[in-house]
Amino acid sequence: MNNRIKELRAKYNLTQLDLAKKVDVRRETIVFLEKGKYNPSLKLAYDISKVFKLPIEEIFLF
Amino acid sequence: MNNKRKTLMITSVLVMAVIWGFIALEKGTDLFKGLDLIISILIIIIGVIALIGAFKRDKEKKKGLTLEDELSRLIKYKSGYYAYLWSMYMWLFIFLLKDKFPNVETMLGGGILLSATISYIAKYVVKKKLNE
Numbered sequence: 001m002n003n004r005i006k007e008l009r010a011k012y013n014l015t016q017l018d019l020a021k022k023v024d025v026r027r028e029t030i031v032f033l034e035k036g037k038y039n040p041s042l043k044l045a046y047d048i049s050k051v052f053k054l055p056i057e058e059i060f061l062f
Numbered sequence: 063m064n065n066k067r068k069t070l071m072i073t074s075v076l077v078m079a080v081i082w083g084f085i086a087l088e089k090g091t092d093l094f095k096g097l098d099l100i101i102s103i104l105i106i107i108i109g110v111i112a113l114i115g116a117f118k119r120d121k122e123k124k125k126g127l128t129l130e131d132e133l134s135r136l137i138k139y140k141s142g143y144y145a146y147l148w149s150m151y152m153w154l155f156i157f158l159l160k161d162k163f164p165n166v167e168t169m170l171g172g173g174i175l176l177s178a179t180i181s182y183i184a185k186y187v188v189k190k191k192l193n194e
Contacts, residue, residue: 021125021127024131025128025133026122026128026129028133029131029132032193035193037193040132044132
């Protein structure tokens with residue numbers, strides 16, 4: 001599963017650390033998410049979508 | 063690092079040093095030969111890894127990050143499973159080679175140390191697999 005986290009993070013001028021703090025995960029998790037090595041839980045996907053103010057399906061591409 | 067944690071770390075290092083001191087007194091230069099040398103090196107490696115981990119966690123805590131999340135939990139569960147499985151084989155080998163050990167204490171102590179080493183290796187392997 002691909003995602004647009006890196007692109008959106010750049011758009012919102014957020015570092016991996018900032019995003020990690022906002023969604024209450026470790027920075028490592030954001031790294032793995034951006035690389036597409038980890039599929040987030042529904043809760044994490046929802047939290048990320050809230051940060052970027054976009055629906056989940058526009059961030060995570062199936 | 064908060065004071066409670068700092069005290070705990072200093073106390074464990076001191077206790078370890080005292081125990082080691084007693085063993086060194088009893089064994090003399092034999093401590094740096096053969097199996098005892100391997101065990102000593104393993105203790106140092108595990109201690110250093112644990113300390114590095116503690117400092118890393120502390121650094122993340124200071125940055126305001128959470129110490130455990132869904133991915134770290136997943137890594138913990140998976141590496142726990144592998145560590146358990148590999149440790150079973152390790153103990154099997156240890157019991158097969160039991161005559162090679164000088165005494166039961168060395169055999170059990172070495173086995174416990176190897177189990178700890180295996181758990182770190184399993185964690186490393188699981189993380190590496192996620193990166194592939």
